Amino acid sequence: MxxxxxxxxxxxxxxxxxxxxxxxxxxxxxxxxxxxxxxxxxxxxxxxxxxxxxxxxxxxxxxRKGVTLQDMIKQYLDEMEKVRPLGKTKEATLNAIAATEFGQTIDSDINSQRLVDFALWRMSKEGGGVQPQTAGNDLAHLGAVLSIARPAWGYEVDTHSMGDARKVLRKLGYNMKSRERNRRPTLSELDKLLEHFAGILQRRPSSINMLKVAGFALFSTRRQDEICRILWSDVDEAGQRVLVRDMKNPGQKIGNDVWCYIPDEAWRIMNTMPKSCAEIFPYNSATISSNWAKACKFLEIEDLHFHDLRHDGVSRLFEMDWDIPRVASVSGHRDWNSLRRYTHLRGRGDIYNGWKWLFKIIAAPVVLGARSENKREIQ
The missing domain is CATH 3.30.160 (Double Stranded RNA Binding Domain)
Structure with missing residues (x-):
């Protein structure tokens, strides 16, 4: 009535x-x-x-009262923590979204209009004035939550809302795709960085051996978190390869174990590490990133990420005339489109042929800090 x-x-x-x-x-x-x-x-x-x-x-x-986006994000983070911790960037982004006014939106009210409004707000001065690519990353991380909210937890989420929101933003002229990096270190920059790290090792021999880590990252094309996870028990001596467990992949991160060939230079570096720990490089991934960033800032090297060593390593292999399947056997990429993003050629040949730092890296002594067999060294 x-x-x-x-x-x-x-x-x-x-x-x-x-x-x-x-x-x-x-x-x-x-x-x-x-x-x-x-x-x-x-x-x-x-x-x-x-x-x-x-x-x-x-x-x-x-x-029905409904559940807020904030609660959904918390549940997602809790569930993922049981399987494998998320990356710090994704976790921080989701927590930041949960803390906004949009985080109080109930599941049944989350539609394409709300998502578009949120993206536009993020790009406004009030929302932080971020670039469209950053807003796109926010939506991508949020999309991971919304994609399982209905099938996993029964929440009333429109499964088409995110796709529709992205279509609207494209029609409005916003390029939400992440910009592809093409940054590669120069030999001069690497010379400064490795000289800096060598000096630290002279003063503190038990600190993280950034010479070994950086050299291995460059020649193996491995990511920093993968470097810290590789175990001696996952090394195939006969095949000169290692098993990279839970390799990063948009569609499958848990259980995505991939055998990766280790080029000669990286293989020589790896085998100079002590076998007193389960991990080949028993260091903390976050500390490696921090050490790299601090060194770049101190040396006034602009916009050079540790991950750019992977770009450099992949590009180098192509410059040496390796074909796509052979390069992919090192990098672990599944398709050419993904591998292409890491390929930024400068010429032909191996610029590291006869590189003085390779011999210094191999010869550098390693002193591991005090740690137990099951506890990573944090410095």
Whole structure:
């Protein structure tokens, strides 16, 4: 049953409050009201809502309180932590989204319009003034949560909302795709960095051996977290390869174990590491990243990430005329499109042929800090 009541306001105008009450077996099971400036609008709303609520299951859905996006993100982070911790960037991004006003949106209200509004807000001054690519990354991380919210937890999330939102943003002229990096270190930059790290090792021999780590990263094309995870037990001596467990992959990160060939230079570096620990490089990935960033800042080397060593290593192999399957056997890429992003050629041949630092890296002594067999060294 619906009623419409007129109410005179202080300024002399009249508003109309439409109220719907529904009873079953003499018990009120639902109540809803809306206020309108015109009586015709109130009447139209009543007719539409009564028709909607007359559908099977509509009352139950309308009474449902729903779960907030913030709660969904928390549940996602908790569930993923049980399997394997997320990357720090993704975790920080999701927590930041949860803390915004958008984080209080209930599941059934998350649609393409809300997602577009959130992306536009992120690009506005109030939302941080981020680049479209950053807003796109926010949506990508959020999409991982929304993609499993309905099938895994039964939340009322529109499975098409994210795709529709991205289409709208593209139509509005925003390029939400991440920019491909083409940064590679120069020999001069590497000379400065390795000289810097060699000096640190002279002063503190038990500190992280950044000479070995950087050299291995360059010639093996391995990511920094993979370097810290590789075990001696996962080395295939006969095949000159290592098993990289849970290799990063957009479609499968857990259980994506890949055998990767180790080029001669990286193989020689790897075999100079002590075998007193389960891990070949028993260091903390975050500390490696921090040491690299601090060194670049101190040496005034701009915009050079540790991950750029992987770019350099892959590009070098192509410059040496390795074909795609052979390069992929080192990098672990599954397809050419992914591998192409890491390929930025400068010429032909091996620029590291006879490189003085390769011999210094191999000859550098390694002193591991105090640590137990099951505890990574943190410095």
């Amino acid at each position: 619906a009623t419409i009541r007129a109410r005179k306001l202080a300024d002399g105008t009249v508003s109309y409050t439409a109220q719907i009450r529904i009873k079953r077996d003499g018990v009120q099971v639902y109540q809803e009201s809306q206020t309108f400036a015109r009586k015709q609008a109130a009447q139209a709303w009543v007719r539409r809502r009564e028709a909607e609520l007359d559908q099977p299951g509509a009352i139950e859905r309308a009474n």
